[in-house]
Amino acid sequence: MSKVALVTGGSRGIGAAIATALKSAGYTVAANYAGNDDAAAKFTAETGIKTYKWNVADYDASKAGIAQVEADLGPIDIVVANAGITRDAPFHKMTPEQWHQVIDTNLTGVFNTVHPIWPGMRERKFGRVVVISSINGQKGQFAQVNYAATKAGDLGIVKSLAQEGARAGITANAICPGYIATEMVMAVPEKVRDSIIAGIPAGRLGEPEEIARCVVFLVSDDAGFINGSTISANGAQFFV
Numbered sequence: 166m167s168k169v170a171l172v173t174g175g176s177r178g179i180g181a182a183i184a185t186a187l188k189s190a191g192y193t194v195a196a197n198y199a200g201n202d203d204a205a206a207k208f209t210a211e212t213g214i215k216t217y218k219w220n221v222a223d224y225d226a227s228k229a230g231i232a233q234v235e236a237d238l239g240p241i242d243i244v245v246a247n248a249g250i251t252r253d254a255p256f257h258k259m260t261p262e263q264w265h266q267v268i269d270t271n272l273t274g275v276f277n278t279v280h281p282i283w284p285g286m287r288e289r290k291f292g293r294v295v296v297i298s299s300i301n302g303q304k305g306q307f308a309q310v311n312y313a314a315t316k317a318g319d320l321g322i323v324k325s326l327a328q329e330g331a332r333a334g335i336t337a338n339a340i341c342p343g344y345i346a347t348e349m350v351m352a353v354p355e356k357v358r359d360s361i362i363a364g365i366p367a368g369r370l371g372e373p374e375e376i377a378r379c380v381v382f383l384v385s386d387d388a389g390f391i392n393g394s395t396i397s398a399n400g401a402q403f404f405v
């Protein structure tokens with residue numbers, strides 16, 4: 166039986182590339198999404214990967230969604246907490262709503278995703294947790310106090326989970342992508358995007374598949390001793 170992987174935010178962008186790469190690597194994959202039914206249906210039609218709609222910011226919905234995935238596909242061995250949003254504004258203009266939306270989705274969403282799966286991983290003495298953080302959680306970013314806080318928080322989550330899970334055969338690692346060519350980045354004005362690219366020594370945006378390949382490695386048996394790490398994939402834009 167192939168191992169079962171759940172990718173949150175797996176219907177578009179980086180998550181879709183991760184889900185597809187995991188399927189190609191032989192895993193049984195479920196992709197969660199929030200509300201864009203058309204994109205999810207298109208993704209399923211193209212890849213054959215089943216999609217499940219729930220809001221990762223809602224603990225009860227996450228628990229129920231995860232229970233449905235496990236009823237359909239079997240116990241989840243691999244979880245990739247990828248779902249994330251931006252609600253950018255300079256701090257003096259940032260509203261409490263923008264703060265809470267991003268915290269609820271990007272940070273509490275990781276808790277809501279991993280927490281219901283964790284006991285089963287502990288019982289079965291195997292698990293792989295990968296959290297998609299961001300370069301901006303490492304270096305901060307103008308107009309992203311909310312987003313940077315969540316992505317820095319992700320790194321604290323994996324370092325702590327790594328220590329708790331190590332004896333139970335569970336690893337938890339983070340990937341910090343730099344700027345990747347997804348709708349999230351293509352949505353910023355072209356002028357801003359050009360200035361972003363000018364600041365990347367590689368001279369280009371990353372591709373979602375470049376992040377997906379990091380995930381495939383981290384969840385493999387070969388990566389069993391890599392635990393609590395952060396992989397930076399940013400075209401030499403920032404070094405920790």
Ligand SMILES: NC(=O)c1ccc[n+]([C@@H]2O[C@H](COP(=O)([O-])OP(=O)(O)OC[C@H]3O[C@@H](n4cnc5c(N)ncnc54)[C@H](OP(=O)(O)O)[C@@H]3O)[C@@H](O)[C@H]2O)c1
Pocket residue numbers: 173174175176177178179180197198199200201202204219220221222247248249250270297298299300341342343344345346347348349350
């Ligand atoms: N793109 C970059 O340059 C970049 C760089 C560093 C880090 N990241 C991180 O990488 C991750 C993916 O980014 P992306 O650019 O691929 O994003 P994207 O293209 O905007 O796709 C986001 C995905 O997450 C889902 N999603 C959003 N909110 C959700 C929620 N509350 N519950 C469940 N699913 C939700 C979306 O579902 P719907 O389709 O239903 O909306 C979609 O499948 C994020 O955590 C982001 O912060 C991205």
